[in-house]
């Protein structure tokens with residue numbers, strides 16, 4: 001039941017994303033009042049390490065004076081101007097330049113939005129517009145993957161391959177298809193090697209393209225590591241194999257780097273970790289370390305030239321947001337990228353990630369853990385009822401939610417994933433000592449859960 005007036009006021013007037021409203025009314029919110037480093041504090045004065053950096057996003061943690069200064073200075077100088085019809089400003093120019101310089105493959109231009117969903121919606125429209133401009137308007141269909149997460153706006157929710165994002169919304173929209181999830185633990189067949197599984201994923205993709213007609217298939221969206229769908233790290237040769245198929249049928253590659261970008265996977269981009277060569281790249285979250293909302297779409301020169309010709313000959317690319325490239329958000333993003341350079345964010349992740357991955361692998365031997373996976377500073381464990389049979393618990397038992405509660409008692413805010421997964425995606429600035437605290441806390445919580453479950457029989 002609500003503990004104080006803030007909780008009561010929240011219940012009275014606020015609606016929360018991805019929340020069971022009736023459970024919320026009964027239990028009330030967890031009210032977060034302040035943050036510092038990798039920790040946040042609730043209104044009861046308890047502190048937690050946030051092991052998913054909010055929503056995989058607060059890369060520099062929950063305090064940073066330089067970002068405060070960058071925002072304040074820009075607000076004083078020019079709090080707002082838009083980017084429509086050739087208007088521009090220094091933060092937008094600086095950020096475009098910095099992203100193009102840092103891109104994992106040669107990219108030509110940057111376009112800005114406010115969220116990951118908007119960036120992916122923008123990419124979809126760019127693809128349609130581009131194919132019209134280059135004289136193949138029928139090449140419109142888009143492929144993504146089952147369990148992929150690309151956001152919640154209508155096109156992005158269609159790309160997302162999770163049932164909750166489609167149910168009752170008449171989604172996906174026509175022309176969006178989902179191909180096999182590259183998750184060997186669940187999708188691999190008995191006796192099939194990881195390599196053979198990767199080959200099967202590529203042939204599933206090819207079959208889909210051939211069934212729909214290659215002349216109608218425009219692009220495939222992919223998160224280098226699938227995040228919200230379960231932190232799924234594909235087999236080693238997966239991307240090489242599926243990219244060969246996409247190139248064969250002239251299908252554009254869109255890398256959704258919304259979670260993976262800016263060091264998460266142990267390289268600056270997930271694309272670098274996995275050898276992905278995108279035509280279009282979307283990014284958000286760590287772009288501004290989430291101090292302010294901003295997202296970006298990078299396009300290579302081939303796509304840019306098509307879009308540019310189109311805007312000149314067939315008419316304006318009729319898309320853009322009031323806050324595309326908002327000067328304060330852009331100034332904060334510029335400062336964020338400078339901080340990443342100065343602190344060598346990739347070097348830091350390479351230093352602390354092995355500790356976290358070793359901790360995750362150690363948890364693999366826990367009686368409740370079926371699969372343990374990850375790369376860099378992203379990972380997950382999956383709780384199972386029967387390890388040998390890879391059998392998950394009955395979802396009605398909400399086992400991961402119980403683990404999450406026990407983690408809270410250990411001073412950890414954890415994120416649960418579909419299929420009783422528990423995610424690890426801490427602020428990238430986490431240090432070795434904090435990684436150890438996080439892994440110990442989760443181990444204690446799982447031990448307690450195992451005792452409870454044994455008692456319950």
Ligand code: PLP
Pocket residue numbers: 055114115116117118120149150151152223227228256257258259284
């Ligand atoms: N793409 C990926 C990979 C994401 O993880 C998310 C959000 O978690 C999105 C897109 C959507 O971003 P937003 O919630 O900012 O719209």
